[in-house]
Amino acid sequence: MGPVQPGRAAACFLWRAGFDVTVLDGGLTPEPEVAGDIADWHKDQDDVRLVSAAARRTKNSQRANSDDTEKFFLGSDFVYRDTDYQLLESVEGADIRTSLALGGLSNVWGAASLPLTARDTGGWPVTGGDLAPYYKSLKEIIDVCGENDGLGSHFGEDFSAPSFDLGLQGGALLQALAPQQSRLKARGISFGRARLAVANKYSASPEGCVSCGHCMIGCPHRAIFNAAFVIEELQARERFIYQAEKIVDRVMENGQGVSVQGRGLMIARRLR
């Protein structure tokens, strides 16, 4: 699963194996007001205030009109904030998103979590079978929900039961497709409920998703998996150090081990 964020997963499993772990990360975080807005929303569930605050932040963002395909978190552009470090210049013919945020793009991702299938890895040196034990381990840090449906034959049945109902459109779509299942299958089309990394493992309330509908602007419940949650959890433990605003330039192997070359990160907004 790409979105599990390899760095966070590696840090987590190395720490569990007993190593001392230091994570050097871009580590950009939202403006402090975002946490304040979430705390206020938890007090009175005032949806209008939450949405208006997010809209105001977006309007004031220097990136607001630069690219309207960029998804912000509760109106904050921190995921893509400018720094003195250019992650990736450009790739011809591709529209690439990069992030130096704590949690990277998982702050804004859609949480669809599907394992690579044999068809995806055909011709690769690694097969689905090679990856299977790692997918199993990842379940310890990321919970994926789904249902026993037409997607099972492609993506397996390793998921938890969802704690929330489908929305109106999703329910209506699946209901309309159900009578056509065998006809569609004969044409190579399968359908089912989205497999989503939406659960209560890290959520603010024991029930996880409460269908508040704010997923598209930023889940205030922490029910959508964000790699930052893994770091937050580890930060409270011994043998784990997290250093934000650090850029790794080179990792070099030599006879004695590995040395890392890096520097502090300059955040454009702070320089202005």
Ligand SMILES: Cc1cc2nc3c(=O)[nH]c(=O)nc-3n(C[C@H](O)[C@H](O)[C@H](O)COP(=O)(O)OP(=O)(O)OC[C@H]3O[C@@H](n4cnc5c(N)ncnc54)[C@H](O)[C@@H]3O)c2cc1C
């Ligand atoms: C709007 C949107 C929706 C998406 N929806 C889905 C979805 O539904 N399902 C799905 O599977 N994927 C989805 N994705 C893609 C998914 O978010 C990414 O594939 C995933 O986040 C990539 O993880 P990553 O760790 O490789 O990189 P990133 O998420 O970009 O994180 C990079 C991390 O590395 C750090 N870093 C990078 N370079 C350095 C350096 N030199 N020094 C120090 N630190 C550094 C950054 O600070 C950051 O913490 C979506 C993406 C977007 C933008």
